[in-house]
Amino acid sequence: xYPSHDNQVAIGAGATNSNGQEDRSNTRNATAxxxxxxxxxxxxxxxxLPLFIGDLPGQVASVFALIAExxxxxxxxxxxxxxxxxxxxxxxxxxxxxxxxxxxFDQGADRIRVQGALEELAVYLRRxxxxxxxxxxxxx
Amino acid sequence: xxxxxxxxxxxxxIRQLVEATLADDDVHLSFASTGWxxxxxxxxxxxxLVLLDIDMPFMDGFEVCxxxxxxxxxxxxxxxxxxxxxxxxxxxxxxxxxxxDYVTKPFDADELRARLHRVLKAKAxxxxxxSRRVDDFIARALA
Numbered sequence: 001x002y003p004s005h006d007n008q009v010a011i012g013a014g015a016t017n018s019n020g021q022e023d024r025s026n027t028r029n030a031t032a033x034x035x036x037x038x039x040x041x042x043x044x045x046x047x048x049l050p051l052f053i054g055d056l057p058g059q060v061a062s063v064f065a066l067i068a069e070x071x072x073x074x075x076x077x078x079x080x081x082x083x084x085x086x087x088x089x090x091x092x093x094x095x096x097x098x099x100x101x102x103x104x105f106d107q108g109a110d111r112i113r114v115q116g117a118l119e120e121l122a123v124y125l126r127r128x129x130x131x132x133x134x135x136x137x138x139x140x
Numbered sequence: 141x142x143x144x145x146x147x148x149x150x151x152x153x154i155r156q157l158v159e160a161t162l163a164d165d166d167v168h169l170s171f172a173s174t175g176w177x178x179x180x181x182x183x184x185x186x187x188x189l190v191l192l193d194i195d196m197p198f199m200d201g202f203e204v205c206x207x208x209x210x211x212x213x214x215x216x217x218x219x220x221x222x223x224x225x226x227x228x229x230x231x232x233x234x235x236x237x238x239x240x241d242y243v244t245k246p247f248d249a250d251e252l253r254a255r256l257h258r259v260l261k262a263k264a265x266x267x268x269x270x271s272r273r274v275d276d277f278i279a280r281a282l283a
Contacts, residue, residue: 044161045157048153048156048157051153051156052153077195080195081153083245084151084223084224084245084246085151085154085245087245088153088154088157088245088246092246095246
C-alpha cells in the first residue's frame with residue numbers, strides 16, 4: 001500500500017497507481033488508470049496535495065495558451081515550476097516529463113516537438129486523482 | 141536561540157513544501173515570493189540562513205545572493221540555493237557567489253533538513269567564536 005506517513009518518507013518517492021502499486025508506466029502507452037501521489041498519506045504533504053492538484057488544471061491551460069501566443073519564456077517558467085514541485089508532492093513522473101519538456105525549450109526545439117512533450121505531460125497530469133479537467137476550461 | 145531561516149521562492153508550492161519539511165524543527169521561518177522582497181527582508185532582518193531559488197522573474201537568485209554577500213547588514217547570513225536546475229555551471233556559480241550549499245528540486249526532505257541544519261550549526265559555532273573574540277577584545281581594551 002502507500003508509504004507510511006512518518007518523516008522518513010522520501011519526498012520524491014515513486015508514485016503509486018490506484019491499486020497501490022508503484023507506477024512504472026510510461027505515459028506514451030499510458031492507460032487511463034488513475035495515479036495517486038506516493039505521499040498521499042504523508043502527515044503534512046498529504047494535507048497540501050489537494051491545493052497542489054487543484055492548481056494543475058490552471059497550469060495546463062496556461063501553458064498551452066502561452067504556447068499558442070508564442071510566449072515560450074512564460075510557458076517554460078510553468079514547466080520549470082512543475083519540474084521542481086512534482087517529485088516533492090509524490091509525483092516523480094511530473095518532474096521527469098517536465099524535465100523532458102524543459103530540455104526541448106532550452107534546445108530551441110520546434111513548436112511541434114515542444115507541444116508533443118507538453119501533451120505527454122498533460123496526459124499524465126489528467127490521470128492524477130483529484131484532477132478536474134473541467135477547471136482547464138475555467139482557467140483558459 | 142532559535143535560528144531564523146528565510147525562504148525565497150516565487151513558487152508557493154515549494155514554499156509550502158519547505159514549511160512542511162521543517163514543521164517539526166526548532167527554526168523560525170519567514171517567506172518571500174520575489175527576489176526583490178527576499179533581498180529586502182534579508183537586509184533588514186539578517187536571518188541566519190536564506191534558502192534561495194534561482195529562476196525567479198525580475199531578480200534571480202544569483203543577483204540576490206551577490207547583493208546579500210556584499211552588504212554589511214547581511215554579510216554573516218548564510219545562503220543555500222534550492223533550484224530545479226541541476227546544471228553544473230549553476231551549482232558552481234552559486235558556490236562561487238558565496239553560497240554554503242546547493243540543493244536541487246525536487247528535494248528529499250531528510251536531505252534538505254540535514255543540509256540546512258549542518259549550515260546552521262556551523263554558523264552558530266562561528267557566531268559563538270566571533271562573540272568570544274569580541275568579548276576578549278573589549279576585556280583587554282578595558283584592562
